[in-house]
Amino acid sequence: MAVPIKACVEKVPGGLMLVPMLVGALVHTTAPGSGEFFGSFTGALFTGLPAILAVFYVCLGSTLDVKATPYIAKKGGVLLGTKILFALVVGVLMGHFLGESPVSGGAFAGLSTLAVVAALNDTNGGLYMSLMAQFGRKRDVGAYSVMSLESGPFLTMVTLGVAGLSAFPWQTLVGAILPLAFGMLLGNLDPELRRFLAPAVPALVPFLGLSLGLTLNLTAVWEAGLLGVALGLFVVLVGGAALLLADKASGGDGIAGLAAATTAGNAAVVPSIVASANPVYAPAAQSATVLIASSVVVTSLLCPLITALWARRLPRNPPAARETSGPVPDEGPLHAAHDAPPGTDRLSGAQHDNK
Numbered sequence: 001m002a003v004p005i006k007a008c009v010e011k012v013p014g015g016l017m018l019v020p021m022l023v024g025a026l027v028h029t030t031a032p033g034s035g036e037f038f039g040s041f042t043g044a045l046f047t048g049l050p051a052i053l054a055v056f057y058v059c060l061g062s063t064l065d066v067k068a069t070p071y072i073a074k075k076g077g078v079l080l081g082t083k084i085l086f087a088l089v090v091g092v093l094m095g096h097f098l099g100e101s102p103v104s105g106g107a108f109a110g111l112s113t114l115a116v117v118a119a120l121n122d123t124n125g126g127l128y129m130s131l132m133a134q135f136g137r138k139r140d141v142g143a144y145s146v147m148s149l150e151s152g153p154f155l156t157m158v159t160l161g162v163a164g165l166s167a168f169p170w171q172t173l174v175g176a177i178l179p180l181a182f183g184m185l186l187g188n189l190d191p192e193l194r195r196f197l198a199p200a201v202p203a204l205v206p207f208l209g210l211s212l213g214l215t216l217n218l219t220a221v222w223e224a225g226l227l228g229v230a231l232g233l234f235v236v237l238v239g240g241a242a243l244l245l246a247d248k249a250s251g252g253d254g255i256a257g258l259a260a261a262t263t264a265g266n267a268a269v270v271p272s273i274v275a276s277a278n279p280v281y282a283p284a285a286q287s288a289t290v291l292i293a294s295s296v297v298v299t300s301l302l303c304p305l306i307t308a309l310w311a312r313r314l315p316r317n318p319p320a321a322r323e324t325s326g327p328v329p330d331e332g333p334l335h336a337a338h339d340a341p342p343g344t345d346r347l348s349g350a351q352h353d354n355k
Contacts, residue, residue: 018209021210021268024215053269064149064188079246082246114156120263121156124303125148151264231295232263232299271285
């Protein structure tokens with residue numbers, strides 16, 4: 001008898017990332033010595049996050065097509081640039097008051113510059129593409145092929161350094177982006193390699209979540225509480241307002257900006273990578289991971305509602321607003337498999353039966 005495990009997991013926003021992460025956290029909280037006890041391949045799951053991430057970013061990079069049309073490059077560039085600039089401004093302000101360390105007590109205990117910057121720097125790609133296909137201009141779907149460049153810890157490291165916090169050696173910065181760049185090179189040189197590597201992206205996501213969860217203690221998750229919800233609200237409402245204005249200033253109707261105001265499931269792994277690259281961020285890493293995981297859920301639930309409400313305010317069927325003005329590059333699966341709402345086709349936005 002078949003058990004619809006995948007379909008059930010996908011009913012949770014970002015479930016392919018978050019559910020395995022919760023399982024791993026349960027194991028680590030109740031039996032923290034399991035990795036050393038079993039050793040071998042089982043033990044490797046407790047310490048293998050960097051290796052899994054390296055493979056993941058090579059496969060993800062292979063899906064990014066550099067032959068984006070000028071319109072798609074402009075739209076994606078505006079949204080990506082706005083997210084980077086907004087995260088930088090927030091990072092500078094928070095870094096001035098908090099530095100690298102998290103808040104040690106009170107209602108904001110655990111909040112850190114690292115948590116907020118990482119939550120702002122990575123967009124839920126599958127949700128963005130689904131929302132654009134349903135409510136926005138279909139040609140804007142392809143903008144995520146440009147926005148995918150934000151995936152990984154590179155931009156977060158750069159933002160923290162520019163914000164005047166502890167910087168990272170240039171070798172570390174280059175090393176953080178090399179797997180993605182290598183994947184892009186392979187995918188653009190050989191379309192067969194793109195088709196070969198792209199399907200591995202969604203398949204690796206649950207293993208990322210599990211390995212990350214095996215480093216977390218659920219006591220910290222409980223302590224995050226409303227603070228994690230507040231972070232998600234900040235990303236959707238304040239970050240969304242900045243993206244909305246940028247989208248409209250560039251000739252858009254604001255839907256693309258609002259649809260990009262989310263946190264991707266992948267962002268939850270960034271704090272641990274940053275901490276391994278610069279130990280000064282280690283005290284903030286665990287609480288930052290928990291806060292970002294909360295932001296993933298909150299933004300996945302709230303962003304579609306806000307985007308739909310905004311779309312209803314716009315004139316119905318504006319001229320050429322829903323038409324495709326040119327070929328949309330092949331985005332590949334990107335974040336879609338673990339970030340898109342369950343039962344939603346990432347390009348058409350149509351509901352279908354879970355597999």
